[in-house]
Amino acid sequence: QQQVKQSPQSLIVQKGGISIINCAYENTAFDYFPWYQQFPGKGPALLIAIRPDVSEKKEGRFTISFNKSAKQFSLHIMDSQPGDSATYFCAASAGGAGGYNKLIFGAGTRLAVHP
Amino acid sequence: GAVVSQHPSRVICKSGTSVKIECRSLDFQATTMFWYRQFPKQSLMLMATSNEGSKATYEQGVEKDKFLINHASLTLSTLTVTSAHPEDSSFYICSAWARTSDDYEQYFGPGTRLTVT
Numbered sequence: 001q002q003q004v005k006q007s008p009q010s011l012i013v014q015k016g017g018i019s020i021i022n023c024a025y026e027n028t029a030f031d032y033f034p035w036y037q038q039f040p041g042k043g044p045a046l047l048i049a050i051r052p053d054v055s056e057k058k059e060g061r062f063t064i065s066f067n068k069s070a071k072q073f074s075l076h077i078m079d080s081q082p083g084d085s086a087t088y089f090c091a092a093s094a095g096g097a098g099g100y101n102k103l104i105f106g107a108g109t110r111l112a113v114h115p
Numbered sequence: 116g117a118v119v120s121q122h123p124s125r126v127i128c129k130s131g132t133s134v135k136i137e138c139r140s141l142d143f144q145a146t147t148m149f150w151y152r153q154f155p156k157q158s159l160m161l162m163a164t165s166n167e168g169s170k171a172t173y174e175q176g177v178e179k180d181k182f183l184i185n186h187a188s189l190t191l192s193t194l195t196v197t198s199a200h201p202e203d204s205s206f207y208i209c210s211a212w213a214r215t216s217d218d219y220e221q222y223f224g225p226g227t228r229l230t231v232t
Contacts, residue, residue: 034221043208043223044159046116051218089158101212102149103221105158 002027004092006106013113019077021109023090026071030092034103035064035075038087047075047088080113087111117143117213121224128199128231136194136227138209144189145211150182153206153226165192165209199231 005024013019023033034049050057050064050073057064063076077084090106118141128134138148146167151159163184164172171184181203183195196203210223 036223041206041226041228043119043121043210043226046220046222049218049220102161102164103210107158110156 002104004090004104004106006090006109008109010110013080015113015115017080019080019111020074021088022074023106024072025092029094032093033073034091036089044089082113082115085111085113117222119211119222119224121209121227123227125228130200130231131198133195133197134199134229136207138192138224140190140211143213148192148209148211150194151208201231204229204231
């Protein structure tokens with residue numbers, strides 16, 4: 001019940017296309033859902049995060065869509081660029097953000113954007 | 116955003132020796148820090164939660180005596196890998212929650228690549 005299931009494992013998108021990565025969870029106590037981007041040999045960097053009281057959040061080319069009833073959330077990368085090629089992780093935590101709350105990570109999606 | 120640093124970025128040690136990795140919050144205070152381990156092409160695995168002024172909380176299956184964690188101040192946590200063996204070779208990453216204008220966000224350090232020969 002603590003798992004966050006992420007798909008696909010890998011994704012190839014043409015430059016200018018839309019990249020879509022999906023995550024699903026079971027624990028209804030989860031109430032904070034961030035997405036991280038990680039380049040090889042680097043630590044993860046926060047891209048965007050959402051709370052369950054919002055169905056969508058957009059920051060630049062990145063959008064999170066959240067479906068509370070389906071217990072799913074997804075990351076959309078618009079106008080994908082070769083520089084977006086990285087591994088993306090979804091995560092979730094219960095009890096909000098901050099304090100001792102642990103993030104539970106998905107397995108990751110390796111995105112390759114071809115020119 | 117908030118900045119978390121780690122030192123060293125890379126370390127090579129011989130089997131049987133101990134290695135210390137530092138994690139610092141540079142522009143904020145962190146009463147709690149988290150230590151992760153990441154193997155190639157895998158996700159982040161939480162090892163332990165480091166609490167300032169008290170004992171760390173370890174995840175199931177993580178050896179407390181092998182991975183010593185000390186959180187001596189509000190800006191510094193250290194992870195010591197004792198009696199390191201080749202199977203301990205991995206990418207170690209720390210993180211901490213930092214307050215933003217309207218929420219908290221968890222920021223990660225750049226990671227430390229440990230290679231045990």
